[in-house]
Amino acid sequence: MKYSFLKISIPLLLLIIFMFAVTSEFIQPAPEKKLTIATGSENGNYYKTALEYKKLLESNKIEVTLLNTAGxxxxxxxxxxxxxxxxxxxxxxxxxxxxxxxxxxxxxxxxxxxxxxxxxxxxxxxxxxxxxxxxxxxxxxxxxxxxxxxxxxxxxxxxxxxxxxxxxxxxxxxxxxxxxxxxxxxxxxxxxxxxxxxxxxxxxxxxxxxxxxxxxxxxxxxxxxxxxxxxxxxxxxxxxxxxxxxxxxxxxxxxxxxxxxxxxxxxxxxxxxxxxxxxxxxxxxxxxxxxxxxxxxxxxxxxxxxxxxxxxxxxxxxxxxxxxLKLLLIPLLTLMFPLFKGVFPLYQWSMRSKIFRWYKTINSIDKQINTAKLDELKKFMEELDKLNIEIQEETKVPLSFMGEYYNLMVHLELIQNKIKNRLNLTQINY
Missing domain, CATH: 3.40.190.10 (Periplasmic binding protein-like II)
Structure with a gap:
């Protein structure tokens, strides 16, 4: 489940980042982090105060140049x-x-x-x-x-x-x-x-x-x-x-x-x-x-x-x-709303696909039961037993999707019973 969530969320996050990168080109770029301050003589109080500013500003990644002057x-x-x-x-x-x-x-x-x-x-x-x-x-x-x-x-x-x-x-x-x-x-x-x-x-x-x-x-x-x-x-x-x-x-x-x-x-x-x-x-x-x-x-x-x-x-x-970038929020939200609306259906599809993928094998076996011979029926039975174990080990879904999971298990059991009935009939005929 975690892997599927990442498959959905990572592309969406990358899309959002891409949209910000594109739209930010239309915004005035951040200023160059440099300041030049005219102070006074090195012995004066202006210069002493400017040194305090310089220390604080440089801790904020701003380059500061002090100019000594007459006043x-x-x-x-x-x-x-x-x-x-x-x-x-x-x-x-x-x-x-x-x-x-x-x-x-x-x-x-x-x-x-x-x-x-x-x-x-x-x-x-x-x-x-x-x-x-x-x-x-x-x-x-x-x-x-x-x-x-x-x-x-x-x-x-x-x-x-x-x-x-x-x-x-x-x-x-x-x-x-x-x-x-x-x-x-x-x-x-x-x-x-x-x-x-x-x-x-x-x-x-x-x-x-x-x-x-x-x-x-x-x-x-x-x-x-x-x-x-x-x-x-x-x-x-x-x-x-x-x-x-x-x-x-x-x-x-x-x-x-x-x-x-x-x-x-x-x-x-x-x-x-x-x-x-x-x-x-x-x-x-x-x-x-x-x-x-x-x-x-x-x-x-x-x-x-x-x-x-x-x-x-x-x-x-x-x-x-x-x-x-605040001016971009309204058009960005307008653009993102339909994308977020599609997230839930996409998530539902991702969860159900974990269950429905097993039906291909089950349906294929079901179509062959009526014409299968004894050896083929036994082979189908073994295949479904293995499939049953695989489903239980590999299919992890949230509780909200357990209905689909148990439907799968019922259908699997239904096909197994169908094979058993065919096996019984075939053995009697032999």
Missing amino acids: SVENIKLLKEKKADIAFVQNGILDSSETDIEFLANIYYEPLWIFYKNDKYKIDYLIQLISKKISIGEEGSGTKNLSTKLLNDNGITNENSEILTLNTNKSKQMLLDGEIDAMFMVTSHDSPTVKELLENPDINVLSIKRAKAYGQKYNFLEALTLHEGTLDLYKNIPDENINLLSTSANLLSNPNVPEELIRIFLKQVKLVHSKESLFAQENQFPNLLNTTLKINKEAKQYFTHGDTWLESIFPYWIASNIDR
């Missing part, structure tokens, strides 16, 4: 030139006029840190930096973009101050050596540079008194408070509450990135950033807040509705391929 401005350029698929960009640099870049997510807060030399006086307002020597971040960085906005708001320009565009490491060293008066940097609170400068008694950090005012002027900025002792209770770092201005790190993409890659990328982003952190509650990030950019369709779908039903059952790429 947000250069990353935007790479997106527009289609040299990067996804990029880290500081919030607030782009506005709604950008149509060839799409927004994927806010991923974490990026506070603005303003460190200055401890010359025994305290700075509470940005305007007090006028006439000073200030580093505002290197060309192409988000730090320079934000710093320039804030300094312009306070009337600080190259005409009344010396403004330098240096990278973080160079700025830090010059500040420690007393070669500049202040430095701006936009980075996460867990940056080693931030902790080093906060621990240094010769360096102060500006606690911005009007942080909320800046937050009201720029919707991409938010006022945060770093409380006394938060970073190190033992050393009491910082040694007082600090008012910070914070933007957020954004992930942007060019519109040509396939939806499947965007979705699996965002799944890894959620794994990395949904945990509680110093300034954020659990599941606060990633989100789609505080942006004027066009939101990627797949990002909006994912962050609004989460995983699909298929993704909750199958690994992502299996669920994705099933989803791509």
Whole structure:
């Protein structure tokens, strides 16, 4: 029975596979599993975060290339030139006029840190930096973009101050050596540079008194408070509450990135950033807040509705391929329905053929009984006895077909009795 079932089911399965293979030719092929991500410098938090993404994505069989850059401005350029698929960009640099870049997510807060030399006086307002020597971040960085906005708001320009565009490491060293008066940097609170400068008694950090005012002027900025002792209770770092201005790190993409890659990328982003952190509650990030950019369709779908039903059952790429072929289900089912209707009659025929094949021998003997001689009758009897044993050993059928089986055995016995009667008559005549 098992063998016959396989004879039926295997061709049917092969037919289904063939139909999927043919119809899948009319569906857009699966995307190439490659992503290029523009990060920032190797010492920056963007690059560190991108390494986490890379590890998770490569475990999902996606090849990831990381591009080291000067920062947000250069990353935007790479997106527009289609040299990067996804990029880290500081919030607030782009506005709604950008149509060839799409927004994927806010991923974490990026506070603005303003460190200055401890010359025994305290700075509470940005305007007090006028006439000073200030580093505002290197060309192409988000730090320079934000710093320039804030300094312009306070009337600080190259005409009344010396403004330098240096990278973080160079700025830090010059500040420690007393070669500049202040430095701006936009980075996460867990940056080693931030902790080093906060621990240094010769360096102060500006606690911005009007942080909320800046937050009201720029919707991409938010006022945060770093409380006394938060970073190190033992050393009491910082040694007082600090008012910070914070933007957020954004992930942007060019519109040509396939939806499947965007979705699996965002799944890894959620794994990395949904945990509680110093300034954020659990599941606060990633989100789609505080942006004027066009939101990627797949990002909006994912962050609004989460995983699909298929993704909750199958690994992502299996669920994705099933989803791509879903348009074929209706014509496929329409085509398969008559095929499945024919399976049961085919199965019935297969089971009955196991029984009916014996009738050929029985019928042949039955036709010869009336004209057979004594020796032939004995030979027929022996043949039917052997046939009886063969039928019992070889004919295995389900209970639902036992009626046909017992009919066969009755007919066999009927022919045997017919031969016995002929034998008796023949022997009497002899």
